[in-house]
Amino acid sequence: MSQSHPLPMPTRRELFSNSNHFFAFGFGSGFAPKAPGTAGTLAAIPIYWLISDLSVPLYCVWLxxxxxxxxxWCEKSSRALSVHDHPGIVWDEMVGYWLTMLLAPPDWYWMLAGFVLFRIFDIAKPWPVSLADRKISGGLGIMVDDVLAAVYAWLAMQLLIWLVV
Structure with a gap:
């Protein structure tokens, strides 16, 4: 995103006093000066490790x-900042990573594979991810394109697991 002026950011105080910003900005990981989406995805890994033992139905409820x-949260934070899909809003990346990891073994190398696969599809935005990114607005739009990217990443992950395990 090339802009002549920096995008508005919540202050650190606002981050910790406003739950919408706190969660939308991935507990602060969205403050990363470079690649905040990658930072948000990294922030999702320890949470995945904590929830990886959930039963499949409970994991789906979590998702x-x-x-x-x-x-x-993303809608509220986005509106407060007057920026649709602010790069610092990374909750969508976190949920996308957790979806990618559905039914994956909780070993470090699968967590790494899920991270790489999700980032590839989130960045590449193959159709219909790119269409959803352009056409759906608000909090739903912020979330949907990452979930669609995660579906691609999940399919690739399941294929990889099937081939390796």
Missing amino acids: VVTFALGVY
Whole structure:
């Protein structure tokens, strides 16, 4: 994103006093000066490690709840900053990573593979990810393109697991 002036950011105080900013900015990982989406995805890894033992139904509930909350938090944070899909808003990357890791073994090398696959598809935005990114607005739009990228990453991950395990 090339702009002549910097995008508005919540202050550190606002980050910790406003739950919408706190979660939308991935507990502060979205403050990374370079590649905040990558930083947000990295912030999702320890949480994945904590939730990886959930049963599949509970893990799916986790995904649905974090997606729904993400729509709300990202919408509120985006509106407060007057910037749609602010680069520092990384909750969508976090949920995308967790979706990528659905049914994956919780070993470090699978966590790394999921990270790489998700980042590739999130950055490349193959169709219909690119279409959703352009056409869907608000908090839903912020979340949906990353979830669609995660579906591609999940399919690639499942294929990789099937080939290796």
